[in-house]
Amino acid sequence: MISISLASDVPIHDQLVAEIRRLIAAGTIAAGDELPPVRQLAADLGINLNTVARAYRDLTDAGLLSSSRGRGTVVMSGTERPTGEPAQVRRRIESSISSALSDAKLAGLSRDQTRDLINTMMARLWGPSCEEGASP
Amino acid sequence: MISISLASDVPIHDQLVAEIRRLIAAGTIAAGDELPPVRQLAADLGINLNTVARAYRDLTDAGLLSSSRGRGTVVMSGTERPTGEPAQVRRRIESSISSALSDAKLAGLSRDQTRDLINTMMARLWGPSCEEGASP
DNA sequence: TCGCATTGTATCGTACTATGATACAATGTC
DNA sequence: GACATTGTATCATAGTACGATACAATGCGA
Numbered sequence: 001m002i003s004i005s006l007a008s009d010v011p012i013h014d015q016l017v018a019e020i021r022r023l024i025a026a027g028t029i030a031a032g033d034e035l036p037p038v039r040q041l042a043a044d045l046g047i048n049l050n051t052v053a054r055a056y057r058d059l060t061d062a063g064l065l066s067s068s069r070g071r072g073t074v075v076m077s078g079t080e081r082p083t084g085e086p087a088q089v090r091r092r093i094e095s096s097i098s099s100a101l102s103d104a105k106l107a108g109l110s111r112d113q114t115r116d117l118i119n120t121m122m123a124r125l126w127g128p129s130c131e132e133g134a135s136p
Numbered sequence: 137m138i139s140i141s142l143a144s145d146v147p148i149h150d151q152l153v154a155e156i157r158r159l160i161a162a163g164t165i166a167a168g169d170e171l172p173p174v175r176q177l178a179a180d181l182g183i184n185l186n187t188v189a190r191a192y193r194d195l196t197d198a199g200l201l202s203s204s205r206g207r208g209t210v211v212m213s214g215t216e217r218p219t220g221e222p223a224q225v226r227r228r229i230e231s232s233i234s235s236a237l238s239d240a241k242l243a244g245l246s247r248d249q250t251r252d253l254i255n256t257m258m259a260r261l262w263g264p265s266c267e268e269g270a271s272p
Numbered sequence: 273t274c275g276c277a278t279t280g281t282a283t284c285g286t287a288c289t290a291t292g293a294t295a296c297a298a299t300g301t302c
Numbered sequence: 303g304a305c306a307t308t309g310t311a312t313c314a315t316a317g318t319a320c321g322a323t324a325c326a327a328t329g330c331g332a
Contacts, residue, residue, distance in 0.1 A: 011290060011291090013290080018234075021235070021239070021242060022234055024238075024242065025237070025238035025241040025242050026238070037307075037308055037309085038309065038310095039307090039308080047291080047292090048291060048292045049292090049309095050290095050292065050293090051290080053310070054290085056309080057310085067308090067310090068298080068299075068308085068309070069297065069298040069299060069307090069308055070298050070300055070307065070309075071299060071300080071307095071308070071309085072308060072309080073308090073309080081242070083244055089243045093236065093240050093245070094253065094257070096235060096236040096239060097233075097236045097253065097254060097257055098154075099157070099158070099236075100229065100232040100233045100235075100236050101254075101257055101258060101261055102154070102157045102160075102161035103157070103228070103229050103232060104229050104233075105161040105262070106157060106161050106217070107225045108219060111258065111265070114258070114262075115258070117229070117230065117233065118233060118237075118254060121230070121233055121237055122247065122250070122251070125237055125238065126241070126247040126250075129247070147318085147319060147320090148319080148320080149319080173278075173280085174280065174281095175278090175279080183320080183321090184320060184321045185280095186281095186319095186320070186322090187319080187320060187321080189280065189281070190319085190320090192280080193280090193281085203279090203280060204279085204280070204327080204328075205279055205280040205281070205327040205328060206278065206326090206327050206328025206329060207278095207279070207280085207327090207328060207329080208280080273332105274331100275330100276331090277328105277329090277330080277331100278327100278329080279327085279328075279329095280325105280327080280328095281324105281325075281327095282323105282324085283322105283323085283325090284321105284322090284323085284324100285320105285321085285322085285323105286320090286321085286322105287318100287319085287320085288317105288319075289317080289319090290315100290316085290317075290318090291314105291315085291316085291317095292313105293312105293313090293314085293315105294311105294314105295310105295312075296310075296312090297309085297311090298307100298310095299307080299308075300305105300306090300307075300308095301304100301305085301307095302303105302304090
């Protein structure tokens with residue numbers, strides 16, 4: 001369910017954070033669900049347990065997870081997640097969207113190709129929309 | 137025209153790369169245009185010239201810029217930019233879009249808010265669309 | 273042609289980070 | 303209370319980010 005790339009230049013624990021955030025956002029794992037113990041996930045991915053622990057800690061600090069010794073790590077409910085300063089959050093989101101779109105355009109994707117790609121991924125997060133690709 | 141944040145946790149040269157990619161994708165700077173000398177841009181941003189040089193080198197390696205001593209750094213034309221393995225490129229783009237959308241949803245943005253934000257930023261890159269927010 | 277300014281590049285040092293090996297501490301179970 | 307399970311802390315090592323400084327190539331004017 002979680003996949004990382006050791007060849008990538010982005011740190012492993014950052015990849016892990018992004019993957020877990022994606023799973024939470026998509027609802028694949030929900031509030032109260034347990035995550036695998038650091039040793040198990042580390043073994044599954046072939047990495048060190050500290051690297052997994054680092055990702056769990058980052059997400060715990062961000063308010064998405066809750067960890068405690070002996071009991072494991074569980075997903076927090078959405079209501080108790082501090083999102084931070086609205087202006088800063090918006091800037092950060094704009095920045096990441098901007099980078100992604102620039103990447104797409106520089107890679108040669110057309111506006112329609114990019115829009116289709118985004119619609120597909122939005123459907124996975126928010127559920128299917130009413131106005132895209134209506135079947136006959 | 138280029139803005140970076142020293143407080144951010146993302147490396148300065150990576151921020152610079154993202155900013156310049158954005159400017160090229162948006163057409164703000166086009167093939168043949170000269171970029172500021174490393175010393176000038178470094179002074180403007182209050183950073184070391186090596187950091188700017190690193191960003192220029194990364195983009196030169198990526199085929200977006202062309203640098204040579206004494207002559208400066210210019211933007212390459214789109215036709216001579218190698219984009220890499222299509223499958224890898226698509227994976228990378230999907231990954232960055234996925235992260236951005238997950239970020240948006242976890243921050244509490246609705247589907248429509250996110251779509252509006254994306255439409256706005258797409259308009260900046262590909263030009264205004266025909267089907268969004270048509271004025272009366 | 274020569275001297276010099278301009279520009280990118282290479283070298284080196286310092287602080288920090290990522291990852292891993294290992295040991296520790298808290299919780300639950302029998 | 304003994305032990306397994308789980309997260310956490312400590313330490314070491316390799317790599318990276320950033321900067322100060324020196325070098326090399328190109329172009330221009332005297």
